[in-house]
Amino acid sequence: MAANADILPAAPGARRSLAPGLSIGISSLYLSAIVLLPLAALGWKAHGWGAISTPQATAALKLTLELSLVVALVNAVAGTAIAWTLVRDRFVGQGFVNALVDLPFALPTIVAGLTLLALYGPKSPVGINAAFTRWGLLLALLFVTLPFVVRTVQPVLFELDREMEDAAASLGASRFTTFLRIVLPSILPAVLSGVALAFARAVGEFGAVVLISGNLPFKTEVVAVYVFGRLESGDSGGAAAASVVILSISFGVLLAIGALRRWVTRHDR
Amino acid sequence: MIAKYALRFVSLGYLAVLLVAPIGFVFWQTFEHGVGPAWDTVATPDALHALKVTLILTAIAVPANTIFGVLCALAIVRHRYPGAGIVNAVVDLPLALSPVVVGLALLVLYGRGGWLGGHGIVFALPGMVLATIFVSLPFVVREVVPVLREIGTEQEQVAATLGASAFQTFRRVTWPAIRWATLYGVVLTTARALGEFGAVSVVSGRLAGQTESLTLYVQDRYQSFDNTGAYAAAVLLALLALATLLLMTRLKPNEGVQ
Amino acid sequence: MRRISLALIIGLAVPALAAGAAEDTKLTLVAYSTPKDAYGQLIPAFQKTQAGNGVSFSQSYGASGEQSRAVAAGLDADVVAFSLEPDVTSLVQKNLVAKSWNKDKYKGMVTRSVVVFVVRDGNPKKLKTWNDLLKPGVQVVTPNPFTSGGARWNVMAAYGGALRAGNTPKQAVDYLGKLWKHVVAQPTSAREGLQTFLAGRGDVFLAYENEAIFAQKKGQPVQFVIPKATILIENPIAVTSTSKHKTEAHAFVKFLHTRDAQKIFAQNGYRPVVPAAARGFNFPTRPQLFTIEYVGGWAKVEKKFFDPRTGIMVRFIGSSGG
Numbered sequence: 067m068a069a070n071a072d073i074l075p076a077a078p079g080a081r082r083s084l085a086p087g088l089s090i091g092i093s094s095l096y097l098s099a100i101v102l103l104p105l106a107a108l109g110w111k112a113h114g115w116g117a118i119s120t121p122q123a124t125a126a127l128k129l130t131l132e133l134s135l136v137v138a139l140v141n142a143v144a145g146t147a148i149a150w151t152l153v154r155d156r157f158v159g160q161g162f163v164n165a166l167v168d169l170p171f172a173l174p175t176i177v178a179g180l181t182l183l184a185l186y187g188p189k190s191p192v193g194i195n196a197a198f199t200r201w202g203l204l205l206a207l208l209f210v211t212l213p214f215v216v217r218t219v220q221p222v223l224f225e226l227d228r229e230m231e232d233a234a235a236s237l238g239a240s241r242f243t244t245f246l247r248i249v250l251p252s253i254l255p256a257v258l259s260g261v262a263l264a265f266a267r268a269v270g271e272f273g274a275v276v277l278i279s280g281n282l283p284f285k286t287e288v289v290a291v292y293v294f295g296r297l298e299s300g301d302s303g304g305a306a307a308a309s310v311v312i313l314s315i316s317f318g319v320l321l322a323i324g325a326l327r328r329w330v331t332r333h334d335r
Numbered sequence: 336m337i338a339k340y341a342l343r344f345v346s347l348g349y350l351a352v353l354l355v356a357p358i359g360f361v362f363w364q365t366f367e368h369g370v371g372p373a374w375d376t377v378a379t380p381d382a383l384h385a386l387k388v389t390l391i392l393t394a395i396a397v398p399a400n401t402i403f404g405v406l407c408a409l410a411i412v413r414h415r416y417p418g419a420g421i422v423n424a425v426v427d428l429p430l431a432l433s434p435v436v437v438g439l440a441l442l443v444l445y446g447r448g449g450w451l452g453g454h455g456i457v458f459a460l461p462g463m464v465l466a467t468i469f470v471s472l473p474f475v476v477r478e479v480v481p482v483l484r485e486i487g488t489e490q491e492q493v494a495a496t497l498g499a500s501a502f503q504t505f506r507r508v509t510w511p512a513i514r515w516a517t518l519y520g521v522v523l524t525t526a527r528a529l530g531e532f533g534a535v536s537v538v539s540g541r542l543a544g545q546t547e548s549l550t551l552y553v554q555d556r557y558q559s560f561d562n563t564g565a566y567a568a569a570v571l572l573a574l575l576a577l578a579t580l581l582l583m584t585r586l587k588p589n590e591g592v593q
Numbered sequence: 594m595r596r597i598s599l600a601l602i603i604g605l606a607v608p609a610l611a612a613g614a615a616e617d618t619k620l621t622l623v624a625y626s627t628p629k630d631a632y633g634q635l636i637p638a639f640q641k642t643q644a645g646n647g648v649s650f651s652q653s654y655g656a657s658g659e660q661s662r663a664v665a666a667g668l669d670a671d672v673v674a675f676s677l678e679p680d681v682t683s684l685v686q687k688n689l690v691a692k693s694w695n696k697d698k699y700k701g702m703v704t705r706s707v708v709v710f711v712v713r714d715g716n717p718k719k720l721k722t723w724n725d726l727l728k729p730g731v732q733v734v735t736p737n738p739f740t741s742g743g744a745r746w747n748v749m750a751a752y753g754g755a756l757r758a759g760n761t762p763k764q765a766v767d768y769l770g771k772l773w774k775h776v777v778a779q780p781t782s783a784r785e786g787l788q789t790f791l792a793g794r795g796d797v798f799l800a801y802e803n804e805a806i807f808a809q810k811k812g813q814p815v816q817f818v819i820p821k822a823t824i825l826i827e828n829p830i831a832v833t834s835t836s837k838h839k840t841e842a843h844a845f846v847k848f849l850h851t852r853d854a855q856k857i858f859a860q861n862g863y864r865p866v867v868p869a870a871a872r873g874f875n876f877p878t879r880p881q882l883f884t885i886e887y888v889g890g891w892a893k894v895e896k897k898f899f900d901p902r903t904g905i906m907v908r909f910i911g912s913s914g915g
Contacts, residue, residue: 242338270431
């Protein structure tokens with residue numbers, strides 16, 4: 067299947083897709099200048115690795131990682147369902163909903179925080195009070211990560227050849243079986259791409275979550291706030307060290323998601 | 336049939352709670368007292384200047400990240416080279432850093448006593464551009480990579496066999512397939528670039544009327560207990576993001592859906 | 594189409610940004626957020642004086658600690674105004690502010706305030722003293738003293754309040770421990786703290802008097818109580834040693850200490866450092882008011898309470914939760 071393209075040997079055609087030196091060279095250079103150089107400076111600044119081993123730091127780190135994984139999982143399911151609804155379903159106001167999907171990014175974090183607190187806090191007009199609990203944190207993180215899976219899956223669903231599905235259906239496969247056997251393998255790499263983004267964003271976010279979470283250490287404090295506290299207390303070395311640790315863990319998770327994607331596509335063959 | 340409606344119900348319910356309600360609330364808060372007061376707060380010289388700064392940041396960051404994004408996606412999917420997996424993972428890292436730390440990293444690098452310090456990069460527009468590029472870097476890559484994987488290399492190989500040059504193959508075969516994904520990536524990048532606060536805040540110096548972007552202006556209004564002003568500027572950002580999406584969908588070729 | 598419009602935007606905007614930079618004397622004021630409105634009135638007033646004639650200003654407002662770090666990292670400032678002294682001290686250590694900055698008549702301070710209890714309408718829980726906050730069921734909101742430098746005033750007010758009530762230093766530390774068990778939210782900044790309180794969380798919000806007055810002026814439904822024993826907040830101002838316009842910068846700082854300028858501060862909720870300027874304003878004095886020196890001075894307090902590794906508050910903020 068086409069989804070296996072990445073493990074095909076670099077055939078003559080592949081080499082011809084664009085001069086490889088150009089795309090590899092430019093993208094490596096750009097990544098190094100924009101991302102790796104500042105990160106290296108951060109690592110150089112890091113000292114006082116104890117900053118991440120205090121009980122408060124480990125509690126915040128554990129909470130953040132657990133929440134981020136939950137956020138990634140919820141997004142995997144909900145994001146795929148939404149993308150499906152937006153591409154394959156037909157209903158009134160579809161274009162409108164589709165247009166709104168990116169807005170959680172464009173809203174400044176303070177406004178997002180204020181809004182979520184007003185809607186789902188103690189004075190909630192809809193009677194949902196999730197504020198000052200981990201549910202509030204989860205809600206805020208789901209809000210800021212909503213576009214990722216939707217927007218990665220949408221274009222793939224769009225490009226997806228529907229002949230296979232029609233064929234499966236005509237052979238008597240149920241809708242669910244068709245989805246599971248035909249559609250899912252094709253969109254899974256996209257889902258995992260979106261999931262990786264959502265996970266990473268959830269690890270780093272704090273602007274939108276702090277108001278609704280109440281920011282209580284050991285209960286609702288996320289690791290980004292802890293790092294900010296270190297910085298504000300004049301311990302920028304510790305803040306940098308903690309950030310490097312968080313980055314390394316995130317890097318590990320992202321590599322694992324990448325490996326999972328490769329395994330899934332290989333397995334599928 | 337039931338499954339279809341159940342799915343529609345669940346996804347739309349999720350969207351209603353998590354997306355439509357908060358965004359509707361922001362609009363409602365903004366126009367609670369009519370369009371006039373909202374307009375007044377965004378028509379001040381500081382707000383207009385902040386809008387201009389935001390547009391400049393976006394106008395530089397988005398094209399840069401789009402070109403990089405497509406090239407990087409090609410590098411990741413179409414070429415086997417050592418470290419491709421690592422590049423793939425590094426692309427997402429900018430998101431895992433909290434924006435305040437991104438700002439710190441840029442200060443360490445370009446600030447007083449930094450490796451590349453003393454060139455007027457931080458506390459000026461170039462630093463803000465770098466911060467914006469940093470935080471909005473992954474999106475185009477992440478949009479394009481899955482589509483490149485999905486479409487496979489067959490058609491490209493056919494084109495190559497028929498004697499098309501690498502560039503022709505890209506323009507005639509690859510680009511039409513990834514265009515839709517690239518557009519979504521551009522929309523996401525734009526939205527993120529518009530909304531970024533933390534990292535830009537740290538490296539901007541927040542000089543009102545000079546290095547204040549629209550999100551910094553929102554923060555400033557909020558700090559001054561002018562919530563209408565904050566919401567109005569936020570709505571302006573949301574409208575910019577919507578405009579980008581509409582523009583992009585216009586450019587999109589009519590391939591069936593929508 | 595799109596490319597043309599982008600080019601247009603850049604073409605129009607870049608020259609506009611570059612303009613405005615070239616002026617004869619331009620002072621850059623880097624300050625913490627709350628006094629923004631006050632400076633909005635003070636700067637035009639200064640420009641009307643002889644010393645301020647022809648001086649223009651760039652202004653930057655943000656969280657005190659973040660502003661201090663920005664100046665340390667190279668943000669060009671002529672005058673810095675922060676919420677608390679350690680933010681200036683860290684610049685002194687980097688030779689960005691002269692050691693003698695606090696040797697004037699006002700010890701480098703430009704405004705004052707006190708820590709107050711912001712309570713619900715009618716003060717239903719009758720909270721008047723620091724001990725009242727320990728009553729069963731009382732919920733306290735305060736910004737996190739590690740993410741908000743300004744919240745350190747709250748901690749020291751509570752600590753000093755306990756000392757004033759006749760406790761030993763050890764007992765006063767115990768009091769802080771008990772108080773933090775009543776803390777139900779610790780947002781990252783004072784403004785977020787007020788937002789949390791207004792959203793319905795907690796019975797009392799620890800804040801500065803000037804912020805409470807400012808919030809009232811902006812129409813926020815806020816009422817506050819000044820406890821009998823509370824800390825006198827003093828906000829520092831300094832001219833940087835990197836300033837290229839030291840004469841004008843010093844003239845500005847001097848102007849801020851005139852009676853007229855201090856009156857403008859008072860109108861914005863700050864207690865003036867020049868006593869005569871307070872006339873006509875209602876700033877109740879409290880018999881047991883104390884300064885930061887009473888609890889040991891910032892240098893000692895920062896180390897004992899707020900060291901991110903060994904400080905006493907590291908332990909306490911973790912026990913919050915009501």
